[in-house]
Amino acid sequence: MSALKILVIPGSLRTGSLNARLAAAAAHQFAQAGAEVSRLSLADFPLPIYDGDLQSKSGVPKHAVNLKRMIGAHHGVLIVTPEYNSSVPPLVKNTIDWVSRVQDGQEVRGEVFRERAFAIAAASESRLGGTRSLAALRLILAACQATVIPHQLALSFAGEAYDDMDRLKHPADIEALNALVRQMIDISQHEVR
Ligand SMILES: Cc1cc2nc3c(=O)[nH]c(=O)nc-3n(C[C@H](O)[C@H](O)[C@H](O)COP(=O)(O)O)c2cc1C
16 A cells, blocks of 8 residues: 655745644654655745636646645645634635636546545634634635545644644644544545555
């Protein structure tokens, strides 16, 4: 059986991003659990704000196609998103919107969402830990007919949650991340051929 491949996508470009740090902690945890993990930066896949005229004129941007292919090369995807005004930031929504428009060769559009498991996590300085952003992201991914695993992690008070190595330091947070990782591996196993 080939190794289980997990892609981790932080939904923030900000230097010192709390969500990029959570993505790093999660990637470490997936690797500890035996998965082959890739972690990307959306800075490497810059996309204009979605505009149907732009798509009609120039097609879907190459970066969206490349990101779709990157996702397609993994059995499971973890998106780690900030919360902006109780929802997902434009970076995350816009990226999903463009990827959902990719028509790659003989593939049916949106297949990349339907054929693998997604997990979601958020980090915020607030007590709610980005819960509302997760609810919004779950809805968006469901609209793309993705399987979104039941376990999720909303990391509260995230500014105080990491040690010097960017690992989670509170036992309850570590257990919540481990539960997500275990369930993601269980569900993604079905994608391994
Ligand atoms: C426009 C904007 C809206 C925000 N709204 C929320 C919010 O609704 N809930 C929340 O917990 N944090 C909110 N925040 C704070 C972000 O969670 C915080 O800036 C966080 O550090 C962003 O994630 P990052 O560190 O990964 O970049 C908001 C920040 C911005 C810039």
